[in-house]
Amino acid sequence: xxxxxxxxxxxxxxxxxxxxxxxxxxxxxxxxxxxxxxxxxxxxxxxxxxxxxxxxxxxxxxxxxxxxxxxxxxxxxxxxxxxxxxxxxxxxxxxxxxxxxxxxxxxxxxxxxxxxxxxxxxxxxxxxxxxxxxxxxxxxxxxxxxxxxxxxxxxxxxxxxxxxxxxxxxxxxxxxxxxxxxxxxxxxxxxxxxxxxxxxxxxxxxxxxxxxxxxxxxxxxxxxxxxxxxxxxxxxxxxxxxxxxxxxxxxxxxxxxxxxxxxxxxxxxxxxxxxxxxxxxxxxxxxxxxxxxxxxxxxxxxxxxx
Amino acid sequence: xxxxxxxxxxxxxxxxxxxxxxxxxxxxxxxxxxxxxxxxxxxxxxxxxxxxxxxxxxxxxxxxxxxxxxxxxxxxxxxxxxxxxxxxxxxxxxxxxxxxxxxxxxxxxxxxxxxxxxxxxxxxxxxxxxxxxxxxxxxxxxxxxxxxxxxxxxxxxxxxxxxxxxxxxxxxxxxxxxxxxxxxxxxxxxxxxxxxxxxxxxxxxxxxxxxxxxxxxxxxxxxxxxxxxxxxxxxxxxxxxxxxxxxxxxxxxxxxxxxxxxxxxxxxxxxxxxxxxxxxxxxxxxxxxxxxxxxxxxxxxxxxxxxxxxxxxxxxxxxxx
Numbered sequence: 001x002x003x004x005x006x007x008x009x010x011x012x013x014x015x016x017x018x019x020x021x022x023x024x025x026x027x028x029x030x031x032x033x034x035x036x037x038x039x040x041x042x043x044x045x046x047x048x049x050x051x052x053x054x055x056x057x058x059x060x061x062x063x064x065x066x067x068x069x070x071x072x073x074x075x076x077x078x079x080x081x082x083x084x085x086x087x088x089x090x091x092x093x094x095x096x097x098x099x100x101x102x103x104x105x106x107x108x109x110x111x112x113x114x115x116x117x118x119x120x121x122x123x124x125x126x127x128x129x130x131x132x133x134x135x136x137x138x139x140x141x142x143x144x145x146x147x148x149x150x151x152x153x154x155x156x157x158x159x160x161x162x163x164x165x166x167x168x169x170x171x172x173x174x175x176x177x178x179x180x181x182x183x184x185x186x187x188x189x190x191x192x193x194x195x196x197x198x199x200x201x202x203x204x205x206x207x208x209x210x211x212x213x214x215x216x217x218x219x220x221x222x223x224x225x226x227x228x229x230x231x232x233x234x235x236x237x238x239x240x241x242x243x244x245x246x247x248x249x250x251x252x253x254x255x256x257x258x259x260x261x262x263x264x265x266x267x268x269x270x271x272x273x274x275x276x277x278x279x280x281x282x283x284x285x286x287x288x289x290x291x292x293x294x295x296x297x298x299x300x301x302x303x304x305x306x
Numbered sequence: 307x308x309x310x311x312x313x314x315x316x317x318x319x320x321x322x323x324x325x326x327x328x329x330x331x332x333x334x335x336x337x338x339x340x341x342x343x344x345x346x347x348x349x350x351x352x353x354x355x356x357x358x359x360x361x362x363x364x365x366x367x368x369x370x371x372x373x374x375x376x377x378x379x380x381x382x383x384x385x386x387x388x389x390x391x392x393x394x395x396x397x398x399x400x401x402x403x404x405x406x407x408x409x410x411x412x413x414x415x416x417x418x419x420x421x422x423x424x425x426x427x428x429x430x431x432x433x434x435x436x437x438x439x440x441x442x443x444x445x446x447x448x449x450x451x452x453x454x455x456x457x458x459x460x461x462x463x464x465x466x467x468x469x470x471x472x473x474x475x476x477x478x479x480x481x482x483x484x485x486x487x488x489x490x491x492x493x494x495x496x497x498x499x500x501x502x503x504x505x506x507x508x509x510x511x512x513x514x515x516x517x518x519x520x521x522x523x524x525x526x527x528x529x530x531x532x533x534x535x536x537x538x539x540x541x542x543x544x545x546x547x548x549x550x551x552x553x554x555x556x557x558x559x560x561x562x563x564x565x566x567x568x569x570x571x572x573x574x575x576x577x578x579x580x581x582x583x584x585x586x587x588x589x590x591x592x593x594x595x596x597x598x599x600x601x602x603x604x605x606x607x608x609x610x611x612x613x614x615x616x617x618x619x620x621x622x623x624x625x626x627x
Contacts, residue, residue: 115339219516220337259501
């Protein structure tokens, strides 16, 4: 039984890793007052960017390519929503649809109809000496690909930056009232653009993780809604970096439990199992008090103060 | 309009939309780069183009609303033949076919017919049965798995036949069936495979299109065996693939297209299987754990009976109509 538990925990962390990347980026963007629904687009772009760059220059180049692709998608979003002040939801939706279509077209142009098969190099688990031998949680937390360790460091680092630095304070001020922040001498638009690009970089890394640490290949639409799940995770984590990590793990665990339930061979409609993570999300959203926690200016284009 | 065309020197201007050229379209439910179900149909479309000189068009669709809209588009444009690639296209094809009597609509995998509507019925169960025999014979644990994208009737029937074949070799074999709820989520495919492997499964039959690549990846990493579906996937991960249940989709699509072009098409359920060598079980040539000789002989004998039409699968695994 402990074997099953270990496998379950390992799977939870694996599933949570790309979600946590994307959600940690999105939480920074949202705390600056910008909701980036185009996150799904950054993830799928990161997946393809990672595949193409890894094919040319190996895994490290692959992750760099994933970041570049994610930032590029986020830059389009930033240009429309921050520079041109177009509605964030509409822009984000458009960017997601555009990215899903464009990545498919580029993938086919690059690899033909045969696809990339399973020839892409991937990073395997890199166990941390000592810690990975801990009972139960050892393999789950410390025998994972390097990307998981990056997330573990990134979450407290994001918290520290957001709550303990001047720039972090400025970011949160933007999210509450960008006009007031501007009046206080904060360059709100520039900060929001930086936050969105950072979110894109991490979204790209999420996609890169899918390809380079998990699947070892690309498939059109393989992001499979993870961008939207990450946005839900931000809400579930109450716009707090640590809360986001916990919510991400919860979602990963729900997914993993679902896989395990099916693998147990229980005779029950599999749709029930598949719905587990979503039911959990709804229950959590309904029961966790989130009023007054969301950034006050979230999703609102900045008004002219001049 | 007709006058203008006639003046332009086109003798065959009875139907200006056709203008003499045979036109064929294909709707797939997923990307044609999946090296499986969708790739096979696209290869068929390309063969129709090359062999029959047809003008071809392909579109990838996702939702039932898109199925209908695209069927209607091709009908409006006067295409001669439109394939909806999969069981899920049946409803849309049935509705739209009534509006465009000059266009023949064929759903690959489907049992409905009409004046210009036909379904194909691949005896995918036959190949799946043989795959089950092979899987049970190499499983050390006596536990084998099957992972599908969704529980479409053809997928369920295939898995039932896989289980029946496995039981014929090892009556005590445990077969675990899981569904992903997605045909694209490669990562989920891999996680589901790892979960099954964690429960002791050591041979996994995938039927999840692009997401199935994740199943194969998971099997490769944990050094268990995988079985491919719909196309010959043995080259995807040599050493990991026990074999593939192959549908010769290019051959099947070309056969129907040729009938339509020659005016010999009769609306019906077009049944294709081992007898026509459209469905086959193709074992991997090089394996560290090959199928034992005795079982290989039994597989050959069942295959021969299937080809002769003398082998009947039980009703549980019979093709769904």
